[in-house]
Amino acid sequence: MKDIINTTNAPAPIGPYNQAVSANGFLFVSGQIPMDATTGQIVSGDIKAETIKVMENVSAILAEAGLDFSHIIKTSIFITDMGSFGHVNEVYGSYFTGNFPARETVQVAALPKNVNVEISVIAIKS
Numbered sequence: 335m336k337d338i339i340n341t342t343n344a345p346a347p348i349g350p351y352n353q354a355v356s357a358n359g360f361l362f363v364s365g366q367i368p369m370d371a372t373t374g375q376i377v378s379g380d381i382k383a384e385t386i387k388v389m390e391n392v393s394a395i396l397a398e399a400g401l402d403f404s405h406i407i408k409t410s411i412f413i414t415d416m417g418s419f420g421h422v423n424e425v426y427g428s429y430f431t432g433n434f435p436a437r438e439t440v441q442v443a444a445l446p447k448n449v450n451v452e453i454s455v456i457a458i459k460s
Contacts, residue, residue: 343394345369348446353395356459361399365412365454366391367446376447381418385425388453393429396457403429405457411439412452422451 339354340346344366347353354363368377368387371394377387396402413422419439427434435455445452 339399341394341398343371344391345371356399359459361401361457363392363395363455365452367449367452376449381421381450382425384451385422388451389429392455401457406435406455407458408456409435409437410454412442412445414442414445414450416441
């Protein structure tokens, strides 16, 4: 059995998917981009600000499921320029206090809405 997780505190999906799906004790959070949930505007111009918005969106979805960053076991980071990895990594790392999740970071040619960063996560309810 699966449960669909959606919150108005993160951007609504822009395609045929949900913000997150909970199944068998796991929460699978769809890739989040730096979109403001209230205005629908993309945060752009500064990769750190973009990454903060992405992490805030992830946080809102985790909270809706009753979880936080300590529950994340796996992340996938997609960036359009590996040269910005250091800045993304700095912001990303500030959301964890240890026992970091497994992760991969991949440079891609393009992302939805021409953003520069997208992050998806898998969390576990424990």
